[in-house]
Amino acid sequence: MGMERRLKILSMSDETTAMETETAIKAAFASSDMKQIDQHFGAAESFVVYSIDAREHHLLEAIQFARLEMDGNEDKLGAKIAALEGCDVVYCEAVGASAVSQLRAKGIQPMKVGSGTSVSSLIRDLQGELRDGPSAWLARTLAGRAPERNRRFDAMEAEGWSE
Numbered sequence: 408m409g410m411e412r413r414l415k416i417l418s419m420s421d422e423t424t425a426m427e428t429e430t431a432i433k434a435a436f437a438s439s440d441m442k443q444i445d446q447h448f449g450a451a452e453s454f455v456v457y458s459i460d461a462r463e464h465h466l467l468e469a470i471q472f473a474r475l476e477m478d479g480n481e482d483k484l485g486a487k488i489a490a491l492e493g494c495d496v497v498y499c500e501a502v503g504a505s506a507v508s509q510l511r512a513k514g515i516q517p518m519k520v521g522s523g524t525s526v527s528s529l530i531r532d533l534q535g536e537l538r539d540g541p542s543a544w545l546a547r548t549l550a551g552r553a554p555e556r557n558r559r560f561d562a563m564e565a566e567g568w569s570e
Contacts, residue, residue: 437499
């Protein structure tokens with residue numbers, strides 16, 4: 408089971424490239440209409456992916472999958488997780504334990520939200536966190552991007568201290 412269609416935005420304006428890359432989040436949303444969360448991760452037929460920073464957001468791609476039978480199709484997760492490679496978070500209305508562990512292993516935070524939650528409100532919430540202070544998962548994601556920053560004290564300690 409693979410992707411059926413993938414629309415990827417390739418030409419980016421100067422505004423898009425000016426996004427704060429250090430704090431930009433790549434977020435996927437399980438949505439059939441690109442406006443609201445309305446799909447379970449494993450059964451999702453489509454995802455919309457945005458790049459989001461504290462001030463702006465940009466559509467990166469829309470991904471569609473063929474319709475699948477739910478029972479007996481254990482292969483459905485692999486293709487979806489592979490399609491979301493590079494994402495920091497995926498929002499869906501439900502997600503199973505197996506998908507959660509596979510997503511986290513790839514560095515993708517699964518987030519369960521109520522059916523009908525608007526994509527635009529989730530984007531605004533993420534932007535608020537990036538401006539005002541991130542939640543625990545978002546702080547870990549951002550810290551993981553710059554491990555050398557976290558190691559600066561290790562270098563100082565290795566030099567030794569003299570009083």
